[in-house]
Amino acid sequence: MHADLRFALRSLLKSPGFTAVAVLSLALGIGANTTVFSLVNEVLLKSLPVREPGQLVLFSWAAPERIGPQSINGWTQRDAATGETICTSLSLHTFEQLRTSSSALLSDVFAFAPLDRVNVVLDGNAEVVTTGQIVSGNYHAALGVPMLAGRSILPTDDQPNAPPVVVISAGYWQRKFAGDPAAIGRTLAVNGVIAEIVGVTAPQFTGTLQIGEVQDLTLPLALYSRLSPDDTDATQPWCWWIRIMGRLQPGITRAQAHAGLAGVFKESIKDGLNAGEPAAGSVTPEVAKAANLDKVRFVVNPGGQGLTEARRSYTQSIQILTALVVLVLLVACANVANLLLARGAARVREITVRLALGASRARLLRQLLTESVLLAFLGAAAGLVFAWWGRAALLVLQPLGRSANMLELPLDWRVLGFTTAVAIATGILFGLAPAWRATRLDLAAGFAGGTRTLGGERSRLARILMVVQIALSLVLLVGAGLFTRTLRNLQQLDAGFNRSQLVLFSVDGVAGGHKRAELAALHTRFADRIAALPGVSAVTFSQVPVLSGSSWTSNAVVQGHVPAKGENTNVVMNGVHPGFFSAYQLPLIIGRGFTARDDAAAPKVAIVNQAFARKYFGDASPIGRRFGTGEDKNAGDWEIVGVVRDAKYTRLREEPRPAAFRPYAQLQNAWGGHFAVRVTGDAGTYASMLRGLLRDIDPNLPLANLRTQEEQIARGLSSERMFARLSSFFGLLALLLASIGLYGLLSYSVLRRTGEIGLRMALGAVPGHVLWMIVRESLLLASFGVVLGLGSAWALSRLVASRLYGLSASDPGTYAGVGLILVAVAIISSLLPARRASRVDPMVALRAE
Amino acid sequence: MTTENPSLIKLEGVTKVFLTDEVETHALSGIHMDIRKGEYVSIAGPSGCGKSTLLSILGLLDTPTDGTYILNGRPVQGLTLPERARIRNREIGFIFQSFNLIGDLTVYENVELPLTYRGMPASERKTRVTEALEKVGMGHRAKHLPSQLSGGQQQRVAVARALAGSPAVLLADEPTGNLDSKNGDAVMELLHSLHRAGSTIVMVTHDTRFARHAERTIHVFDGRVVEEQVEAGSAH
Structure with missing residues (x-):
C-alpha cells in the first residue's frame, strides 16, 4: 500500500x-x-450543546385545521401527510399541569418563549433587542447549559416577588461590555424593568428557540407580566404561547412519556379549545368543544435540537x-x-x-x-x-x-x-x-x-461521460435560468404603489412604556415632526409594515353576504394613518381617504381594495356598505368610505386578495408603529436625521429596523436571490467543467487521430473538412447531452415549480436559451482542437510507415 | 517516347533539404525524373536513401526545396494548400505500406472517403466504390470493418480506395512491406493487372524482387538517382 x-x-x-x-x-x-x-x-x-440532548423531549400538538385554541402565538405548520396543524405553543396552564404530574417520567419540565418586543436601555442608550426570551426558573439547570461567567437563572428567580435578573449571551457580553467580568452585577432596563445581570451563557449555547435565533437576553418567566404588561391574555387557558420541554428519567422512552402524559395534556387543554367549524344544527359550542378535544393529538417529539419548525x-x-x-x-x-x-x-x-x-x-x-x-x-x-x-x-x-x-x-x-x-x-x-x-x-x-488501422480507439465510455456532463450542466443551467428569471420577474413586478424613495422604520411604543391607547397620538406626533423635515414630501405609519412578510388577517363578515360552505372569507387587514395612501401613492379609485377626523370617537370607517369590492359587491358600489370581522354580529361595525387600487401587501408573490384598511386611531388593539417617509434625493442620508429627531421626542423609544422600502422588498426576496445566484454560479461552474472536459476529450481525440487526419488530408480533405469533422463531433456529443439534459431538466424542474414566479417550470424560452448556450459552448470548446486538427501535416500518414 | 504517351510526372533538379537544429540534411539532391502515362515505375534504394521523401513530393504531401515538379502538364510548386489537396484528391491515389484504413469506418466507407471530399453525389460514389471493390475482389466485404480482415485483404481495400477516384497515378509506398510473401505476391499481381488495364503506377520498394515487377526501376542512393533499369519488353 x-x-x-x-x-x-x-x-x-x-x-x-x-x-x-x-x-x-x-x-x-x-x-x-x-x-x-x-x-x-x-x-x-x-444537537443543542447541553447535557445529554438525546434525553430531551419537546411537547407539541396536532389537530385538524381550525381546531385549536382561540389564540396561538408561535409557528403553526401543516402536516402534508395528515393535513393536520402542528404547533409547539401551549398554555401556561398545560405547563403547570405537566410539571406537577410528570415526575415519574421526566426529571424536569421547563418552559420558554421568545419576547416579541424588547427595548433595552443601557447607560442611558436605548436600543431595540429583538432576541430576548423568558424561561422557567429551571430552564438552565434542566438543560445543563454551560455558563461562561456568573450564574444561571434559578427557580428562586422565577417567583412573583423575586428581584429581576437577566442572563445575557456571550455575544451580547462581548458587544456591549467587551467581555468585561464586571458586567455581572450591572443592571439593564428591559422594557422599563430594571434587571441585574447575573450570568453569561457559553458562546456555543444560543438557546432552544428556532435555528439562527440567538437569545441575547434571558429573563425569568415570572417577569413576563411586567415585561409585557399589555398582554393580559397570557394566563388564559385559550392563549397558547409558551413552549414546553422535558428531560426523560433514565430508562424512560418517549413512547412511555407520551402514554403517561397524554391524559394530563388532554385534561389541561379542555378549557382552552375553540368550537372549530361553525356548529351545525342544534350542536352547542360546548358540545363542539368537547368533540374537538378528542381530535387534538398530544405529541412528544425529540427535543435535542430545541424548536424545529424553522429547521x-x-x-x-x-x-x-x-x-x-x-x-x-x-x-x-x-x-x-x-x-x-x-x-x-x-x-x-x-x-x-x-x-x-x-x-x-x-x-x-x-x-x-x-x-x-x-x-x-x-x-x-x-x-x-x-x-x-x-x-x-x-x-x-x-x-x-x-x-x-x-x-x-x-x-x-x-x-x-x-x-x-x-x-x-x-x-x-x-x-x-x-x-x-x-x-x-x-x-x-x-x-x-506492424499493420495498423487509424483513428485511435474512441472510447464509448468517455463519450457517454461527456454526454452526461453536458446533460448535468444543462440541468443546472435550466435551474439557474428559471430561478434568475423568477427573481427578475419579482423585482420588476408592479407592487401597486410607488416603492422608490420610501424610508421605513419602526418604533415600539408599548415596549417603551406607553399605553396602547396613546399610540395613535404618539405616532401622529412623530409623523407631524417628521413631515416638517426638509426633503420629506409625505409621512405615514401603519399597524403592519407593507411587503415585510408580516400580515394581519381576519375573517370578514359582510352585511348582505352569505358565505358559501368552505368559502375563504379571509381578508388582509391594516390600520393606517390618514396619510398612508398618499405617502404610498396608492391611488384611491372611488370614495374618500381617511382624515384626522376619523378618530376613536368618530363613526367607524374602512377603505377596501378592488379585490374586496369585487368579491363582495360585484359591480355595485361598495361605498356606504358595512362589514366587520369575526362573528356575524360584527357585520355592521365599519362603513366602507373608499376603494383603493389592488396592491401587494404581504409578499410580492401574492395574488390580488381582498384587503381592508382602517384608521389607525380607531384600532382597539394598536401596537405596531411602522413608519414610511417619502423623501427626495438619497434615502440613505435621512437615517441620522430621523434618529436624532426621535431621540429629541422620546429618548427611551429607539428607532428600529431603518431601511428603504426597496431594501425591505429585497430582504423578502433573499431566498429567490440565493437560488438565482447559487444556481447560476453552480450552473456556470458545471458549464466551465463541461467545456474543459469537452476541450480535453476533443484535444485527446485529435492527438490520437493524428494519423487518421493526416491520411484524410492525403486523400484530399481540405482544412475545412477536418475542422468541420471535429466541430461536428463536438456538436454530436452536445446534441445528445442537450436532449438528455432537457428531458432531465423538464422532469426535475417540476420539483421546484412552487418556487417559480411568472414562468412555468417548462418555460420554453429558458430551455431553448440554455440549449443554445450549450451548443455554442460545444462549438467554442471544439475550435482549438479542430484548428489544431486542420493543421495536421498530411505527411504524418507516411511518416508513421 | 511517343506523342500518344505524354509525360505525366516531370521532375527537374528537385532537391529537398531538411533543417533541424541548424543541421542541414540533403534528402534529395537534383532529381530529374520523367514518368509517362501508363508507365509502371519502381523507385528502389536502401533505407534512408530518400525514396519516401521523393514519393511524398510526388504525392504533393511535401514540397521540394528547389527544382520544378510538373504533374499532368501543370507546375505544382506555389499551389495553395486547398489546391494541393484538390490535386491529391483527383490526380493521385495512395497505397501505403501499413494500409492506413480508418478503423471505425467500414470497408465501403473507407473506399468512399476520397470521393466524399470531392463532393461527388452519393449515387455516383456508390457506383465507383462498388466497381473499385469488385476490381480488387473485395466486393463481398463491403460492410466489414478493417479489423475483421486479413492484412492482404486490408491492402486490397487500400488499393480499391486509391483506385476509386480514377487518379492519374497510383503512388504505392512499400505496398507489400507488411504482408507475407503469399499476400505480397497477390498484391503485386493486383498492381500488375491494374497496370495492364492502363493505370500509371509509381511504387517505392527496397525489395528488388518486387521492384522487378515494374517496367522501369529508378535506383536512388543518398538522395540522387544513380541508375535506371528498364525491363525487357517495356514501352519506355
Missing part, C-alpha cells in the same frame, strides 16, 4: 497539468458539497441546494473520469509491461485506484479551502432568510468526516471505470507492431 501511494504520488507529480485540472475540478465539486453540508449539519443535524421549513431549500451541489460533483467526477480514461489510454504501454511482468489485474486495479483516491483526497483538501470561503459567501446570501450573523457554519468533525467520505466515494466512483478499462488489455496485441 505504501509503495502504491508513493508511486501514485510520483505519477501525479509527473503530470502536473493533469493533476492540477483534476484536483481543481474535484475541489470545486467537493468544496461546494462541503459548504452545503455545513448548512445541513447546522440546520438539520446538530423543517428550510428542508426544501436545503434539498434544492444539495441537489445543485451533487450535480456539480457529478460533473466534476465525470470530468476527472474522462481525464483518467485518456491517461489510461496513454499508459497502455506501461500497463502492458506491468501485466507482462506478472502483475495481477487486481494488483493493477489497486494501484490505479490508489491514484484516483489520492487525487480525490487532494481535491478534498483544496475543497475544504473553497468550503471555508464558500461558507462566508453562503452566509452573505442568507440561506435561511435571516441576518447572517445569527447563523454560523463551523467546519466541525462531522463536516470533515463528510468531506472524507465524499473524497473516498468520489475517488472510487470516478476511478473504478477508467482503472477497469485500463487493465483490460490484450497482451499479445499490446506488443504487436
